[in-house]
Amino acid sequence: MALLEVKDVGYQYPSNSAQSITGVNLTMAANSLNVVIGPSGIGKSTLLNLIAGYIQPQVGELRMNGQPIQKASWQRGIVFQDMALYPWLNVTQNITFGPRMRKMASAQIEQRLATLLQETGLEKFKTSYVYELSGGLKQRVALAREFINQPDILMLDESFSALDNLTRDEMHQILLELWASSGNCVIVITHDIDEAMFLGQNIIIMNGKPGTVSQTITNPYFKVAFDEMANNPAYFEFRKMLLQQIK
Ligand SMILES: Nc1ncnc2c1ncn2[C@@H]1O[C@H](COP(=O)(O)OP(=O)(O)OP(=O)(O)O)[C@@H](O)[C@H]1O
Structure with missing residues (x-):
């Protein structure tokens, strides 16, 4: 089916x-x-x-x-062009917001978060607030925020x-990697x-x-x-x- x-x-x-x-x-x-x-x-x-x-x-x-x-x-998650990230939360808090609301076990959240931060290259920004990030980095947060749910x-x-061409090419590679691993x-x-x-x-x-x-x-x-x-x-x-x- x-x-x-x-x-x-x-x-x-x-x-x-x-x-x-x-x-x-x-x-x-x-x-x-x-x-x-x-x-x-x-x-x-x-x-x-x-x-x-x-x-x-x-x-x-x-x-x-x-x-x-x-x-x-x-x-069934959607990532929109304007992303609608939470400006008052940092990168980690944005990514983990959904699973925390759904009361997913903390250990599982931490494990998925660690993998996603690595796959999206966001490790060094994990405590940054989203208003501090470039458009490309914000898109990475938006993708990670959906992939952490492991939606069907x-x-x-x-x-x-x-996004500019170079950043878009980077996002394509990140998306392909997230898709392949998810x-x-x-x-x-x-x-x-x-x-x-x-x-x-x-x-x-x-x-x-x-x-x-x-x-x-x-x-x-x-x-x-x-x-x-x-x-x-x-x-x-x-x-x-x-x-x-x-x-
Ligand atoms: N909220 C709405 N109320 C009334 N009509 C709408 C609404 N949203 C979209 N439409 C109409 O439905 C049709 C399809 O729109 P839709 O936004 O799905 O197309 P699209 O292919 O995504 O367009 P684009 O590539 O410009 O974003 C259009 O004629 C549009 O005017």
């Missing part, structure tokens, strides 16, 4: 006269890394909100591990789009075709009017850096094909 099943889902915001998404079908496996691309306003964030359980579809259904998704849960599904909504299902929304091609084991294409999922493609260039492909016409053909799909 797939970890996530989305069946014939349609959604219309109560305040909107138009349908936002329609007829969305997709499945995702545990331990998969999925990137959703599509033009602005096509319904990518709406799809994440539905998977998170923040909103409920008027048509169709979403299931996780066979169970209907009916409300928000720490088992972890979603990133344009999380890296405000075994979570990760879903990334991006506008950036090169980010999609690097991070997407599966690339999910949304287009149409109202928006829908038209294709899920197994990406032959998963984890392949753009720079390594300068002389590879097949890579650029694939990139062009993706761009045409999301025009």
Whole structure:
């Protein structure tokens, strides 16, 4: 059974006269890394909100591990671009806030925290307050804060789009490492075709009017850096094909 099943889902915001998404079908496996691309306003964030359980579809259904998704849960975390970290808490307190609230055993929290601080390179900042950190470091805290929950599904909504290229490349490596060591299902929304091609084991294409999922493609260039492909016409053909799909 797939970890996530989305069946014939349609959604219309109560305040909107138009349908936002329609007829969305997709499945995702545990331990998969999925990137959703599509033009602005096509319904990518709406799809994440539905998977998170923040909103409920008027048509169709979403299931996780066979169970209907009916409300928000720490088992489906979202990292937003603005992150919403707690400025009055330090890095460690931000990362451990969720598990402490859920009364996870301290020893387990400490163990997960130590691993995450090491994987994200945040060890030397563990007592810093988040207002003291750069944008890239804040994103690391935001990722660690979700990965510490070991959610079944972890979603990133344009999380890296405000970062400079170098910092974004670092974040890609950190995300890949966290994904590989956690075994979570990760879903990334991006506008950036090169980010999609690097991070997407599966690339999910949304287009149409109202928006829908038209294709899920197994990406032959998963984890392949753009720079390594300068002389590879097949890579650029694939990139062009993706761009045409999301025009
Ligand atoms: N809270 C809301 N109330 C009413 N309509 C909304 C709301 N949020 C989104 N929409 C509409 O639903 C459609 C899909 O929006 P959504 O934000 O999911 O698209 P998106 O692909 O994530 O866009 P972007 O890439 O620009 O963030 C759009 O037409 C948008 O105007």
